[in-house]
Amino acid sequence: MESGDAGPGGRHTGSGGGDTGPGGDDSADPGGGGHGGSGECAPSDARCTDNRVQRCSDHGQWGAPEACPAEAPVCRGRTCTAPPSCDGLPSTCGPGSAESCCATAMIPAGSFDRSNNPEFPATVSGFLLDRFEVTVGRFRKFVEAYPGSQPVADAGAHPGIQGSGWNPAWSSELPADAAALRAAVTCAPDNPDMATWTDAPGAHDHLPMNCVSWYVAAAFCAWDAGRLPTEAEWNYAAAGGSEQRQYPWSSPPESTEIDASYASYDCSESAAPGCTFQSNFSDIVPVGSRSPRGDGRWTQADLGGSMREWVLDGFGDYPAPCVDCANSTDTAERVVRGGSSFGKPNFLLSSERVNVAPSTVYYSIGIRCARTP
Template identity: 75%
Template sequence: MRSVRAGWWWAASAFMASGCTALLGLDKDYHPLDGAGGDTASGGADTSSGGAGADNGSGAGTVACTAGDARCSDNRLERCNDLGQWDAPEPCPADAPVCTGGACTTPPSCEGLPSTCGSGANESCCASALVPGGTFNRGNDPAYPATVGDFRLDRFEVTVGRFRRFVEAYPGSQPAADAGAHPRIEGSGWNPAWNGELPPDAAALRAAVMCAPDNPDMGTWTEEPGAQEHLPMNCVSWYVAFAFCAWDGGRFPTEAEWNYAAAGGDEQRQYPWSNPPESTTIDASYASYDCRESAAPGCTFQSDFGDIPPSGSRSPRGDGRWTQADLGGSMREWMLDGYGTYPAECVDCANLADTSNRVVRGGSSFGAPSYLLTSSRVSVAPSAPYYSLGMRCARTP
């Protein structure tokens, strides 16, 4: 098999892994592009806070600084020691995963937001857990190995309350060129050609996320803050979801990253919570799923419009290996990638070549149990704001 180096896009390869499912469109090939990219995402080098100049990428301890100064580099915090040198960068903690202005902070979507996520409704909705990188088989198929580097993946799906902060800042929260880029994948940031896919102002944005015209009663968004602030946000297009994550100091996960986290890396779990990994046990205590005309085994109908439970309400029983909640059920989640066949092998890769449809993963409260399998993937047009579709952000560790 031909190896694809870090920063390359996926190459055309063999047929997609067995067991994968497509709702829309046909399989499409991937195309390689040489070159490795730099970090243009939020959380890049910050030389505005103290210090005696930029590090120029040469590493910690090479440029004189003033003891006690701090700065951000690749979303990590660097401190100046008593010798006037920069110490090695430190990752920010899970509850303050964004480095900006020389400090680790809460993402802007959680500023002033109460802690209402998790089964006890007492956790920060912006908690972002570290996922140690490694190699695994996409779709649980050994024909399609992939390697990902360390990354953070938000513990919870983005809530209505978090999204409200984005709306309040809109349109100032629209992304600049290259915002939200994956630090190891060139060309993965915001493309200004997509600007026309975003609503022009806050009023248009609020209207766009109401699930209208087909399902206006299924949206979790409300015009005024109320009882649904801790529910996962739905009815967001791929473009709006990308813009949110970029504004919030994060980015979209690649399909390989998300699949790695859901499968528990080399454990190759059938469901995110499977223990042992080959277990196919599933019921309402693990996830919300199969909620349609009547209560099903995975459905408890906690809300007026079906079982869209509060973010993290099935935690910790339904958590993945690295504590991410609702990787199966609740909302399907947008991926960075366009939909297509897996390449034979790749390292830190994403399909950026053919993006007429984007990958979504994770199943939903309204889907069958088979969609919750870590091997399941579907294809959706990026402009589609479905009531079963939400988002989760990744971050540089």
């Protein structure tokens, strides 16, 4: 697909023409411990509300909700903890193989120009964005819980965008059971040799998960107490917000310096560099392999290169200047962002957009989840 890869049947353009998941909210219990709905509580009580932890004061009153820290970004079971996909997983991701594969970082609110074009300004609220792309090991947890891990209505919603959560009509696009899900992520029949998924744990578990449809990607993030980022959020992170970086790592922002030390792209891992019609699995590298040199402003790795990433939005013209906007229309194509290990340098620019049918599975498309702080 990518030595001019615009995605199967897609095209690229340089400019744009609820429920938090399992255990994400205990607010249904007003007393956080059976102490009634009057707002009174016992000093040892705690509860989750809107993915924040709320603690009872010594005076028996609920305090202000507190955001969970980046190392434990999910409020579950009345405490901040790791997302479900990292439950029991060792901290073995990143360049030093010592970070949680679910590491996340806060991205502060701000305004910027989408696709580095002043005709398309937007403002985003602060949000959390996973440092790494979803690994095979993390996805394995989703498969183990499947089909119980399928989303309920409105799961994975952006808290400020009505209608952005899971639509039950999409459930028919998901595999029926775990066996069907395992079969669906093999990239068959076109490129089965390029799938990172393996039925048993092993060396692939630190590779980015690929061959996932938009529906599966959205379902995974909703189950993992997160959501797909909006296109504006993803673009904001890759551009370094108002810095308007050309590449996620560009310093100064206008720099177009790029080589294999910043990102995995253009089949740079192969013995004979340069992509051919027949791509090589060896070009897919573990998440964070180019960190920290290729990190974005807020430490996210692989925003350029490795895997392209599904975002929430349907493909179309950018919404008008806005705050926390997204194209939540159920369009025939969805947006993917970021270049891949198989793409030319221009696809890694923070300004690039690609449109792909949401049912498509391809070896250069993966997942990164956003979260509500």
